[in-house]
Amino acid sequence: xxxxxxxxxxxxxxxxxxxxxxxxxxxxxxxxxxxxxxxxxxxxxxxxxxxxxxxxxxxxxxxxxxxxxxxxxxxxxxxxxxxxxxxxxxxxxxxxxxxxxxxxxxxxxxxxxxxxxxxxxxxxxxxxxxxxxxxxxxxxxxxxxxxxxxxxxxxxxxxxxxxxxxxxxxxxxxxxxxxxxxxxxxxxxxxxxxxxxxxxxxxxxxxxxxxxxxxxxxxxxxxxxxxxxxxxxxxxxxxxxxxxxxxxxxxxxxxxxxxxxxxxxxxxxxxxxxxxxxxxxxxxxxxxxxxxxxxxxxxxxxxxxxxxxxxxxxxxxxxxxxxxxxxxxxxxxxxxxxxxxxxxxxxxxxxxxxxxxxxxxxxxxxxxxxxxxxxxxxxxxxxxxxxxxxxxxxxxxxxxxxxxxxxxxxxxxxxxxxxxxxxxxxxxxxxxxxxxxxxxxxxxxxxxxxxxxxxxxxxxxxxxxxxxxxxxxxxxxxxxxxxxxxxxxxxxxxxxxxxxxxxxxxxxxxxxxxxxxxxxxxxxxxxxxxxxxxxxxxxxxxxxxxxxxxxxxxxxxxxxxxxxxxxxxxxxxxxxxxxxxxxxxxxxxxxxxxxxxxxxxxxxxxxxxxxxxxxxxxxxxxxxxxxxxxxxxxxxxxxxxxxxxxxxxxxxxxxxxxxxxxxxxxxxxxxxxxxxxxxxxxxxxxxxxxxxxxxxxxxxxxxxxxxxxxxxxxxxxx
Amino acid sequence: xxxxxxxxxxxxxxxxxxxxxxxxxxxxxxxxxxxxxxxxxxxxxxxxxxxxxxxxxxxxxxxxxxxxxxxxxxxxxxxxxxxxxxxxxxxxxxxxxxxxxxxxxxxxxxxxxxxxxxxxxxxxxxxxxxxxxxxxxxxxxxxxxxxxxxxxxxxxxx
Numbered sequence: 096x097x098x099x100x101x102x103x104x105x106x107x108x109x110x111x112x113x114x115x116x117x118x119x120x121x122x123x124x125x126x127x128x129x130x131x132x133x134x135x136x137x138x139x140x141x142x143x144x145x146x147x148x149x150x151x152x153x154x155x156x157x158x159x160x161x162x163x164x165x166x167x168x169x170x171x172x173x174x175x176x177x178x179x180x181x182x183x184x185x186x187x188x189x190x191x192x193x194x195x196x197x198x199x200x201x202x203x204x205x206x207x208x209x210x211x212x213x214x215x216x217x218x219x220x221x222x223x224x225x226x227x228x229x230x231x232x233x234x235x236x237x238x239x240x241x242x243x244x245x246x247x248x249x250x251x252x253x254x255x256x257x258x259x260x261x262x263x264x265x266x267x268x269x270x271x272x273x274x275x276x277x278x279x280x281x282x283x284x285x286x287x288x289x290x291x292x293x294x295x296x297x298x299x300x301x302x303x304x305x306x307x308x309x310x311x312x313x314x315x316x317x318x319x320x321x322x323x324x325x326x327x328x329x330x331x332x333x334x335x336x337x338x339x340x341x342x343x344x345x346x347x348x349x350x351x352x353x354x355x356x357x358x359x360x361x362x363x364x365x366x367x368x369x370x371x372x373x374x375x376x377x378x379x380x381x382x383x384x385x386x387x388x389x390x391x392x393x394x395x396x397x398x399x400x401x402x403x404x405x406x407x408x409x410x411x412x413x414x415x416x417x418x419x420x421x422x423x424x425x426x427x428x429x430x431x432x433x434x435x436x437x438x439x440x441x442x443x444x445x446x447x448x449x450x451x452x453x454x455x456x457x458x459x460x461x462x463x464x465x466x467x468x469x470x471x472x473x474x475x476x477x478x479x480x481x482x483x484x485x486x487x488x489x490x491x492x493x494x495x496x497x498x499x500x501x502x503x504x505x506x507x508x509x510x511x512x513x514x515x516x517x518x519x520x521x522x523x524x525x526x527x528x529x530x531x532x533x534x535x536x537x538x539x540x541x542x543x544x545x546x547x548x549x550x551x552x553x554x555x556x557x558x559x560x561x562x563x564x565x566x567x568x569x570x571x572x573x574x575x576x577x578x579x580x581x582x583x584x585x586x587x588x589x590x591x592x593x594x595x596x597x598x599x600x601x602x603x604x605x606x607x608x609x610x611x612x613x614x615x616x617x618x619x620x621x622x623x624x625x626x627x628x629x630x631x632x633x634x635x636x637x638x639x640x641x642x643x644x645x646x647x648x649x650x651x652x653x654x655x656x657x658x659x660x661x662x663x664x665x666x667x668x669x670x671x672x673x674x675x676x677x678x679x680x681x682x683x684x685x686x687x688x689x690x691x692x693x694x695x696x697x698x699x700x701x702x703x704x705x706x707x708x709x710x711x712x713x714x715x716x717x718x719x720x721x722x723x724x725x726x727x728x729x730x731x732x733x734x735x736x737x738x739x740x741x742x743x744x745x746x747x748x749x750x751x752x753x754x755x756x757x758x759x760x761x762x763x764x765x766x767x768x769x770x771x772x773x774x775x776x777x778x779x780x781x782x783x784x785x786x787x788x789x790x791x792x793x794x795x796x797x798x799x800x801x802x803x804x805x806x807x808x809x810x811x812x813x
Numbered sequence: 814x815x816x817x818x819x820x821x822x823x824x825x826x827x828x829x830x831x832x833x834x835x836x837x838x839x840x841x842x843x844x845x846x847x848x849x850x851x852x853x854x855x856x857x858x859x860x861x862x863x864x865x866x867x868x869x870x871x872x873x874x875x876x877x878x879x880x881x882x883x884x885x886x887x888x889x890x891x892x893x894x895x896x897x898x899x900x901x902x903x904x905x906x907x908x909x910x911x912x913x914x915x916x917x918x919x920x921x922x923x924x925x926x927x928x929x930x931x932x933x934x935x936x937x938x939x940x941x942x943x944x945x946x947x948x949x950x951x952x953x954x955x956x957x958x959x960x961x962x963x964x965x966x967x968x969x970x971x
Binding site: 167493 | 831835937
């Protein structure tokens with residue numbers, strides 16, 4: 096196994112491939128949804144380079160490009176596990192290389208939306224099976240036997256009647272001259288040897304001895320280090336600065352004003368370039384900067400939520416979904432529930448703070464970093480710095496966490512601008528304080544939920560949300576509702592709730608916002624699934640039974656059955672502290688059951704969390720479980736600790752001393768079950784998060800009768 | 814700037830450093846050993862834990878001058894072949910996700926196991942509460958430490 100990134104031109108050199116190579120890749124015609132499989136010999140006809148995806152050399156060595164970032168979610172494991180299955184090679188014979196940003200070759204490379212596997216597995220299976228069939232054909236031709244008498248296993252082609260065998264390496268030359276078959280037969284799920292097995296991750300050994308190269312670990316010859324004092328008000332400019340003291344610090348070489356793009360606006364700061372990270376950070380601390388903060392509001396948290404609450408009372412908003420007569424029924428109802436839920440702004444808090452290495456030279460720019468969206472970085476910087484796209488080479492390292500924040504272009508852009516200015520390679524290091532206070536953040540959102548029940552079912556439901564729309568930062572239209580207005584809410588509810596309105600009230604602040612793990616499902620889920628619990632109570636129904644009655648969907652009923660079975664739901668006694676919630680996120684559905692009890696020293700404690708994940712087809716059950724465990728822990732922090740607070744337009748908490756993180760002492764037992772079915776693959780990295788908070792607060796209501804409608808809340812203070 | 818020598822993983826590194834520089838940056842930028850991570854700079858997260866004469870210290874707040882004349886061990890030097898019981902247990906249970914915090918987690922766990930070869934859950938909580946993992950691998954960390962304790966026992970008996 097190697098951990099490396101590479102530029103296209105030195106692929107053969109760095110991959111150490113020998114002799115002839117059987118190379119198969121994808122070709123993405125225009126904006127086509129499905130890829131064509133391309134053979135090296137044909138590649139030039141499509142105007143694409145041959146070295147994509149899967150290569151086998153004469154020694155039998157297999158190299159594959161991982162087109163997605165590895166930020167903990169397991170693409171480094173999942174992609175080879177898929178390839179090895181249909182290619183019929185052993186997993187330990189595969190060498191994984193992170194692919195540089197190039198959407199012509201690798202399709203969509205943005206690691207987001209829990210899409211690494213679900214977005215590419217069908218193509219990967221087909222590509223690998225194609226290579227296998229070509230190798231079998233090559234062997235059959237050499238032996239002069241019928242191809243049907245041959246099969247592949249463990250990197251060999253075997254002639255069944257005679258037992259003769261060829262190593263793949265002996266076949267690549269002949270196979271590379273064959274035409275790729277148009278159709279191949281893929282294995283059935285029951286025939287899998289690797290997929291579906293809890294195989295160990297290929298990147299783990301690199302992460303136990305310090306050899307995995309994260310962005311911050313990247314070093315290139317002649318590299319300088321930079322730290323930047325950025326305007327703390329997120330959108331401001333530099334008026335002037337005094338660098339007298341900075342320049343007295345040994346090792347400091349350059350100090351200058353720098354501007355980086357934040358979506359379609361800019362942020363300014365002062366860059367300090369030095370011979371070591373420490374000198375750069377010291378130099379940054381010694382700066383005296385006067386900021387220009389004119390032209391935008393300096394908001395406090397209280398003011399943001401006051402405005403959201405007011406908007407929810409006075410505005411109807413834009414209709415995302417409207418059917419029947421919800422407003423009329425609610426207005427006339429003798430009894431209705433009308434409540435407001437509030438969710439906070441959140442910080443991504445990846446353990447690896449933002450950083451990026453850039454090397455600008457006259458004719459090109461090369462970037463290395465913990466990057467979730469290499470092709471976006473390539474596009475954005477090419478435009479901003481007027482460098483032809485093919486001369487902007489973006490290399491992905493391992494990511495020390497991403498959670499959405501590293502799918503953004505500001506930090507590579509800033510590093511590139513600094514490298515251009517100093518005419519040398521540079522690594523820009525964000526301090527934890529920079530990382531924690533500069534955003535973009537997950538938007539904090541307030542919801543007004545109104546509902547009426549009759550005959551034990553929902554008669555009318557109206558949900559309005561007021562919160563920032565991430566799309567607005569990217570120039571999205573402001574007269575259409577947020578496309579994620581109902582993200583997280585199970586779609587089958589929309590069939591059974593005849594009178595339904597889901598509304599988005601456009602709401603803006605100068606605070607930059609963007610995706611955070613599970614995106615809007617993380618806030619919507621809390622409002623919808625808490626409110627369903629309130630409606631179930633009003634209807635006098637069991638919370639899971641109430642959901643089952645409204646969800647006319649067999650797959651969801653199986654999920655609910657499983658939730659009941661594993662958690663002992665039906666055997667629980669009233670008021671024992673059980674709560675539940677179910678959300679959908681990136682094509683997977685996840686149900687949580689949480690049990691709480693009174694803590695001996697006051698407040699409540701979480702006794703147990705049960706999670707049932709239905710992600711359809713999946714690669715590695717242990718990776719799925721790991722992602723769900725992590726989602727619960729992140730959900731726990733978001734529900735009970737975390738809130739980015741703003742004062743005078745600035746984020747208040749700047750480090751883990753005040754932005755407290757869940758620690759090993761805070762984690763309840765978590766039991767995870769995965770549904771087995773043949774449905775298409777859904778997401779894995781994010782869907783486990785949204786249902787945790789409402790399941791927890793619903794459990795607290797069951798135990799104490801206290802309804803929690805604002806996150807975060809303190810478990811100790813319940 | 815001063816000329817100093819750091820002994821890291823049994824090797825002497827002659828360096829020129831500001832004596833106030835935290836050991837973390839001397840290890841990373843001057844000695845070029847990148848396994849020890851920067852997470853917070855204020856001793857809150859544990860990503861930077863190294864051993865200084867056998868004790869787990871936060872290298873982000875330890876001045877480099879304090880390490881002169883002492884033995885520094887980083888994740889790269891914990892074992893020669895990635896085979897310390899803690900490393901082996903981490904691999905067996907597939908503890909890391911993004912992996913960034915685990916150099917520090919492993920270095921903290923190694924000291925715990927030396928001090929308490931058979932740690933209880935409470936011992937693990939006490940020793941590991943200073944190490945943050947944003948991916949949320951805590952339950953696996955606990956499990957892996959118990960497994961490492963078993964592996965260590967077998968090695969010492971066998």
